[in-house]
Amino acid sequence: MVHQYADRHTLEGLVPADVSAGADHLAVAARQAIVVVLAAPGQEAAVAHLLASDEDLSARFSAPGEWLVIxxxxxxxxxxxALAALLGDMAHCIxxxxxxxxxxxxxxxxxxxxxKGAGLDLHPSAFSVGQSANVLCGHISVNLARVGDDAFEIVVMRSFADTLLHDLRDMGRAFDLTTAFLA
Structure with missing residues (x-):
């Protein structure tokens, strides 16, 4: 028996596709390439240098010797x-x-x-643009990155995305947070 699987986003049906962005907005990336890079023992500094030197890569620190590249x-x-070619035997890419x-x-x-939900000091002097950290947002583990003065990116496991979406909407209700898929 042959099964036909539909390629659909886990938040499809929960996020409108065509909402105008308000002053505070939560955008869901419809398609995003995310690769975990794990440095081989003793290669952490070399891998970090190569990831930082490539301006086309957005590498976020995840743990010692581990990065999320988006x-x-x-x-x-x-x-x-591209990552496998750049890093060779110095790291594993998943x-x-x-x-x-x-x-x-x-x-x-x-x-x-x-x-309201993340246990991290988000003041610009403590969490500057370009920094990232693994934190709990509510009760869900996420990788949080500051990508601009008033912009953050959150990477969450697919199975927790709908719960995190609801939590973020609740946290943003007082600010009239809008939500839509990223254009």
Whole structure:
């Protein structure tokens, strides 16, 4: 028996496709290439240097010797191949695009919204643009990255994405947070 599987986003049906972004907005990336890079023992510094030196890569620290590399331009396969070619035997690359969801929270109240659920000091002097950290948002483990003055990206495991979406909407209700798929 042959099964036909529909390629659908885990948040499809929960997020409107065509909502105008408000002052505070939560955008859900429909297609995102996400690769986990694990440095080989003793290669952490070399891998970190190579990831930081490539301006086309968005590498977020995840743990000692571990990074999430994200691309909205490349397919998961191409990103994986590019990282494997760049890093060679210095690291292992694992495509996680199918198992993780990226959310982008923007607006003047983004820090205040996240402060309701994330146990992390989000003040610019403590968490600057370009930094990332694994934190709990509510009760869900996420990788949180500050990508702009009033912009954060959240990477969550696919199975927790709907719960996190509901939590973020609740946290942003006082600020009239809008939600839509990323254009």
């Amino acid at each position: 691309s909205g331009l490349q397919t998961p396969e191409l990103l994986h191949q 495509d996680q695009s199918h198992g993780r969801v990226l959310l982008r929270l923007t607006g003047l109240n983004a820090r205040a919204i996240l402060a």
